[in-house]
Amino acid sequence: MGAAEIISFEEVRARKQWDTLRQQLHERFDLWLDTLEQQWHEPPATFTEVTTTVWDLRQQLTGGLTETIVAHVSRGEHDRTQAHCPRCAGVLKAGEVVCRTVETLVGPVQLERPYFYCRSCRFGHYPFDAAVGVVPGCKQLDMQQAVAKLVTEVPYDTAQSLFHDLTGVPFGSERMHTVTNQVAENLTVLDVAPSREEIERRIAEVAVNRFRRPVLVLGIDGAYVPTRPASARGRRPGHGRHRAKRALWRGQWRDAKGFRFYLLDGERIVHVLSWHQVQNEEQLGEALKQIKEAGLIPEEQVRLCVVCDGAEWIWKHVQALFPQARQVLDYYHCAQYLHRVAKAHYGASVQAVEWVEATMTRLYLGKVGLVLGGLRRMQAQSDEAEKAIANCWAYLNEHRGRTHYRHLRRGGYPLGSGGIESSNKFICHVRLKRSGALWYEANSDHMLALRCAKYNGTLDQVFVRYQQRLREMSE
Numbered sequence: 001m002g003a004a005e006i007i008s009f010e011e012v013r014a015r016k017q018w019d020t021l022r023q024q025l026h027e028r029f030d031l032w033l034d035t036l037e038q039q040w041h042e043p044p045a046t047f048t049e050v051t052t053t054v055w056d057l058r059q060q061l062t063g064g065l066t067e068t069i070v071a072h073v074s075r076g077e078h079d080r081t082q083a084h085c086p087r088c089a090g091v092l093k094a095g096e097v098v099c100r101t102v103e104t105l106v107g108p109v110q111l112e113r114p115y116f117y118c119r120s121c122r123f124g125h126y127p128f129d130a131a132v133g134v135v136p137g138c139k140q141l142d143m144q145q146a147v148a149k150l151v152t153e154v155p156y157d158t159a160q161s162l163f164h165d166l167t168g169v170p171f172g173s174e175r176m177h178t179v180t181n182q183v184a185e186n187l188t189v190l191d192v193a194p195s196r197e198e199i200e201r202r203i204a205e206v207a208v209n210r211f212r213r214p215v216l217v218l219g220i221d222g223a224y225v226p227t228r229p230a231s232a233r234g235r236r237p238g239h240g241r242h243r244a245k246r247a248l249w250r251g252q253w254r255d256a257k258g259f260r261f262y263l264l265d266g267e268r269i270v271h272v273l274s275w276h277q278v279q280n281e282e283q284l285g286e287a288l289k290q291i292k293e294a295g296l297i298p299e300e301q302v303r304l305c306v307v308c309d310g311a312e313w314i315w316k317h318v319q320a321l322f323p324q325a326r327q328v329l330d331y332y333h334c335a336q337y338l339h340r341v342a343k344a345h346y347g348a349s350v351q352a353v354e355w356v357e358a359t360m361t362r363l364y365l366g367k368v369g370l371v372l373g374g375l376r377r378m379q380a381q382s383d384e385a386e387k388a389i390a391n392c393w394a395y396l397n398e399h400r401g402r403t404h405y406r407h408l409r410r411g412g413y414p415l416g417s418g419g420i421e422s423s424n425k426f427i428c429h430v431r432l433k434r435s436g437a438l439w440y441e442a443n444s445d446h447m448l449a450l451r452c453a454k455y456n457g458t459l460d461q462v463f464v465r466y467q468q469r470l471r472e473m474s475e
């Protein structure tokens with residue numbers, strides 16, 4: 001009947017393989033049905049009874065099916081008779097087949113693989129493990145990834161009980177700590193940053209139907225994170241032979257500095273990239289420089305704008321790395337200076353409130369010159385007032401080029417640094433500032449890096465990197 005009846009040899013072989021596997025899977029399923037039958041002496045009465053039983057037994061089924069499939073597809077590795085020694089490259093003969101059970105989200109999976117031992121190097125290994133991609137330790141990557149996602153949201157103890165409730169698999173909180181720190185070890189800003197293509201995609205989305213390039217805001221700011229010194233390790237109060245009367249160390253608040261790039265889409269903020277660490281100004285500048293040098297920010301496709309509260313070190317970095325960026329002094333931060341003047345000069349009075357409102361309005365209209373003149377003409381009645389006025393004047397005068405709020409508004413630029421303040425909140429505070437929580441600095445940096453990755457949309461990319469590192473370590 002023509003060409004349709006001709007089936008290639010490859011196809012026949014492929015089908016046969018599939019038939020064999022299918023047969024094996026059916027046998028597995030039958031085994032599982034036996035277990036199910038034992039559980040149910042009589043038919044279940046309620047829907048919940050059915051779901052509960054299937055839930056309790058599901059990992060026997062899914063783990064078993066996984067086991068069968070893995071054994072089938074990795075038969076070559078299982079039957080391997082020769083391998084090279086990774087150290088001396090000598091040819092080794094397969095030794096005994098060794099069983100290993102690993103834990104996964106679909107249940108425990110048993111693996112059978114040959115052991116190869118080099119007498120001259122006194123080194124043994126399982127080429128099967130590397131070929132299939134199982135990692136050292138019981139808990140496999142799918143579990144570790146789920147843990148990393150969970151602990152970036154909730155405290156470790158909560159994560160432990162949630163993990164068990166939702167997956168049916170135990171995972172201790174101490175082990176969760178270890179996994180988190182391993183996944184986040186040595187992460188840099190470039191590891192958690194989205195690619196240039198991804199950033200361009202987000203920009204293009206905002207740019208649709210607009211005749212002006214979108215405004216990309218860079219906000220820089222600090223947040224405080226409760227930390228404890230490394231010397232506190234192993235000295236938790238109440239541990240050890242003697243109950244400690246008080247902690248031998250004091251928790252301290254450290255400055256987590258960070259920056260955030262985000263797009264303005266009308267009233268909406270489109271997140272692009274965040275990086276927060278317990279770091280000093282130089283380290284923050286270095287991270288910004290890496291972003292710049294990696295060419296991640298398509299400066300020609302946006303109108304870049306930097307908004308912050310006026311700290312000198314911030315402008316220094318901005319001027320050096322993004323000299324074209326529009327600089328904005330946080331409008332709301334100005335209000336703090338004006339309030340201080342009003343309080344010192346007018347006291348707690350209606351007049352004080354009115355003066356602040358009128359002055360803020362002038363600033364809003366871009367009349368910083370008038371505000372400066374007004375401050376200069378104020379007759380200070382006290383030392384305190386004189387100081388507050390002088391401070392305020394110096395502040396506004398220094399940044400007057402960054403206070404063209406009228407023009408800025410027309411251009412669609414932001415007047416305040418709300419975008420970075422909210423990322424301080426959702427990246428740092430939400431997870432790190434919990435009552436009773438004190439973080440070792442390294443651990444808090446690990447957690448911050450993972451939370452940045454989460455919001456930058458790069459947690460999966462961080463995990464790919466972790467997998468590569470595990471592979472390199474086991475080689």
Ligand SMILES: [Zn+2]
Nearest residue numbers: 085088118121
């Ligand atoms: Zn060897």
